Amino acid sequence: MKGILRRTNWPTVVGLLLLACIAVLLLVPSVFPVRPPDQVQVGIEAGGTVHRPPFAPGTLGYPLGSDLAGRDMLSRLAVGGRYTLGISLLVVALRAAVAVPLGLFAGWNRNWLAAALMTLSTAVSSIPSLVLIVFLLGTLSQVFRISWRLPLYCAVIAAIGVPRLAHQVAELTAAVRSQPFVEGAIAVGATSGRIVKRHVLPVLRGDIAVALATEVAWVMVIMGQLAVFDVFIGDTTLVIVGNRPVTVEVIPEWSQMMGLNRHEVRLHPWIPGFPAILLGLTVTAVHFLAEGLRRTWSRRRAG
């Protein structure tokens, strides 16, 4: 028993458990009948009085409460998770699609590109990503059409991380390049492309997987931080509740729900609180998974 406990990869277990909990939430609309996420409810009559939104969690048939426009938080959180995860995975895939080949090429050839990547990586790292992204988005959104806002958002976040990831891959590649099995492959006349594909990439697979898992977490953190500065993918709209106009988000994306409603934390803490907690837990889960992956890979490498 002690041996099993000692061998258990705890970070992976914790990460998977957290992700399973989040997956259950994401599946709620597919399994149980819930209100549509964009159904506005400006008032509910119960007990002879008209209740105005936001409705507190566990009241009037809202398990997790409602937002300022009376929209069901449970269904919005469930749908919002798909946005947040979908966008963060897409951003990391874009980042990897550029950075991994670039890093492999630079690390293998060890030429000016590797030096340029290192310089660029240091330069980009020295300015907070948040400030750079907001500046680039603000500037580029004036150049491109408004309908390009979502692709632009993904592209800018992806681009900011490319130099760092490419530099990381280049360093790993350069380390593997000096290994005897690579020198052997060069000696028997294999082409560079074949060596990178057949010998270098399989060795780096684990390290790159760990780096990409960590990148997913970082992208979600950046999305949350951007939302705090009112930078998010969707529009906002004005809804009249009673006599009071309230500004709410259109798309139920977690970081946007948290950022736009952050001032509600004193009066209606569940509105920004639930999305923030879910976003935080997802980031934590991905970090734990990355750590678990790193340990698994180290053990495998150690034999």
Add this chain to the structure above:
Amino acid sequence: MLWVVLVVSTVLLLLLPTGLERELHPPGVPVVTGWSGAAYGQGISDFLNGVAARDLPYVQDDGRVINFFPYLANSWWNSFRLFAAVVGIALPLGLVLGALFVARARWLRAAGSVLPILGQALPDFFLVMLAHTIAIWAYRVYGVRLWPVLAEPGVERGWLVPMIALVAFPAGYLARLTAASLDEVIHSDYIRTARAKGLPEWRVIGRHALASAWPRILSGLPTALNMTLSGLVVVERLTVWPGLARWLVPQESFLIDSGGFQITGIGPPIVALTGALFITWFVLVDALTRSIAIVGLKGGSALS
């Protein structure tokens, strides 16, 4: 693998019941936007002239234009105080947590393994929102005021929540770096000799192992400090701390014709100023830590 991620993310986005279609093709009046290099250059020029004349106009949330030059020093001082306090706590905390990783007691090792991951994993905005939510819940249910929750700028100021949110990452990062460095040297012969001589464990780790691990820990310092600075603006904004982030709100941008739609972004002058300061800071810290590391290696008391 990459293709799997691409397909999964695309499917996730395509399966969305609302929003994406509307987001890609928003209804309403056609929006005409344009970019003007001349307007941008004029903005930078105005900014430099403003610095020379000590007069930097700033558009507030309520539309009023104020001169933010006099506030700049005060904001930087407030940000610096918070940053200095965070660094002062995070550095020793990171070293202690990292040292726990190589301790002999199993529960200490477990703490040294889990706490740094948590510190790195929990985002700053999550910690602030969680702290606010807990404080409000405690006040509503038990009538207890745990810590201040800010409503309006300057109404209340609490150190605890910003400190916790900001200390977590650098402490966790340095702890993991310390743990990795100590793990490499802890099985060395000189450590075994020190233990065999009967030295207490804290002295073996603190005096001998840490001395060899020091250069590698220092090499990670610029990254840790830079990430702390990034988090600083977010935490300041969420806790309404009267620091630098106050000026990093969306600014009027260089739009030729917005067609009724206002696209906002941080003003280039603010970014230029912040970027220059961050780069200067990064270069200084990087140079400082590298020189300390070189001196440490040359001294190399534990290795020699």
